[in-house]
Amino acid sequence: MNLCAQLLTESPGLAPLEVFALQDSTPLESAQLADFLATVERPAFRIAQIALRHEQDALDAVQDAMLRLVRRYAERPAAQWRPLFYRILENCVRDTQRRRRTRNNVIAWLPWRGTEDDEHDETDVIAQAPDPAPSPAAQVQTDETLQALERAVAQLPARQRQAFLLRSIEGMDVAATALAMRCSEGSVKTHYFRALQTLRELLGEYWS
């Protein structure tokens, strides 16, 4: 049985495992898990940051995903951690987006709307501002291109965004991406292809 089939068989719907004790794992396993988290934390943060367009929300999502992985799936074979982690991370991202939409809907009804919300709004220029450190013109150009790319990626449908970021940032192949997205490899190829097409249309001026 390959890894994909095994994972889908063992965890339909990714039901959380009730029985798990980190303290029961050996020090070697704990160290292995810590090492794994260290390898994924930066790409995971960038994936969450691009999806959420907010630094602190992205950091919270990454930490939450780490916590859930360690609590529920640490006893799984190490080979399953990566797709599981990114699946959890995507759930955390969507939870944050859902909470944000709910909050915005509630605030829209309030008479003093638009004051507190501005602190965390996607258009928060301070949170989204680039590093103020001086950079050469080429770096400025790169930063602008990167920011344009991030804005365009954030506009993609969720599945296309997920496929594009997992393949581009994490460098996952089609099979691993399919595991993380819980879909077929053909679907991954379709989502990724459409994402590329959309992004190229949106970013034409930056890539000419």
Place this chain on the structure above:
Amino acid sequence: MSAEEDGSLDEFARRTRALLQESVANLDGAMRSRLTRARYAALEQAAAGNSPAWSWQRWLPAGAIASAVLTVLIVVGQQRATPPLQASAPASGEDIELLADADGLALAQEADVDYDFYEWAVYAAQDDHAGVGT
């Protein structure tokens, strides 16, 4: 899609991938530090969350709620089981007179009162009064 378009898309994918992976590698030190702290916090929380102390603490709110509900049920049950205090029987006219008559009340409260004597005296007086009238 033509081979030229396909190649163009591949080139676009390669460039975007390079740009994004470079942005991961160039994360500033402050953010790296925050990520490291987040990782340690997650590992520590997970370890603490599986300790025996956490196991009973997890049930603490449920236990508190159950205790409160039980207390309310006991209090309400006792109130329903205990008959309400009966209102005093309506005081008769003699009782009211007795209470109003300070001397009579004092007499009734004396320990060694010969009630038979007083009863006889009352009847005797009534008989005398009836005899005089006839």
